[in-house]
Amino acid sequence: MKRCITLCVLVLSLCCFGTVRAEPLVLVAPEYPPQIVADPAAPFGVRGAAVEIVAEAMRRTGLPFEIRPLPWARGMHLVKDGSVDGIINVYWKPDRAEFLDFCSEELFHDRVSFFATDRTLRWDGDIRLLAGKSVGVVLGYSYGPIVDDALRRGLFSRVVEYYSVQELMNGLISGKVQLIPSDYDVAFTEAEKIGMSQMLNPLGLPVENVSSFLAFSRLRKLTAVRDRVDCSLREMHKDGTIASIIKRYFRKIDAGS
Structure with a gap:
């Protein structure tokens, strides 16, 4: 009986949190230097502050993923129609929230x-x-x-x-x-x-x-994945990982400009 209950809890956990996933999540990354920079020599063919933050957050979830550099309009079109799972480095807007499921934790603010x-x-x-x-x-x-x-x-x-x-x-x-x-x-x-x-x-x-986010296609029904990524991002904000990445990429604003 105890073994049966344990098995049921495990199955429920897998269903709710999507621990097992056959295919990698496909995230598109529109070029936006220095946050997202196309680079054939880099992992996934792209690098930058947003890429590093999202890649580390995804690694902490343990879910398979890949990042694809694409032009902005093309990337938004694919995530809107559900051809890909998510898009990196996007601002929240009411019209976008109709087809994008935004993480609650920001990557950083522009x-x-x-x-x-x-x-x-x-x-x-x-x-x-x-x-x-x-x-x-x-x-x-x-x-x-x-x-x-x-x-x-x-x-x-x-x-x-x-x-x-x-x-x-x-x-x-x-x-x-x-x-x-x-x-x-x-x-x-x-x-x-x-x-x-x-x-x-x-x-x-x-x-x-303006806060910048990782957002998922609503058509892909990835709420459980979004929640896991949010947990990773929250942890990264707390342990200083995101601050460390930002420091390497973002310059200090001259208040006297």
Whole structure:
């Protein structure tokens, strides 16, 4: 009888928590340097802060997984229709929550700032003072509630959409737009790649800090997996693992900029 009860508990545990899984979880990673960087020499063909954090969290769950670098639009399409299991480094939005099951524990938070090339441009943090400026954004990206709301309300005189962060940076440097919103580290990483970081003028401190998450396709019904990953991420925040990874990748913001 005791043996039977033990067996039942084990079976229930496997059903509830998905310990045994035949196929690896497939997580897509849209390139977003330095958080996600395509690198054929790296494990999974991709590296970066978000990749390291998610890979360690998945290892702690004991579940098989793989990470695939994909363009942003393609990755979102595949996770939305359930062709892959999850997506790394995504902001929470109400419309996204309809098809994405977000972890409750953040990977880290992005420091979203406005950037210009005009060194005479000053800004005190009131987004209304940027009215009438032309702005560039990446198609399909979110920049957090404050910037997203300003874009939705038509605050800016002109909004130019680009297909990648690299194109966005080129648009700013070439003068096609006056401003771009971007995570602080991402902006400088992209500008450094084209030797133009000295041209970037971050307008004061970040507009806001926006949490970035790992999220799973709702069509894949992976709530139990999400909960296990959350436990791993919570543990990693507590033991300093995530802070250590962030320190290696993210630069200190100059408050005097």
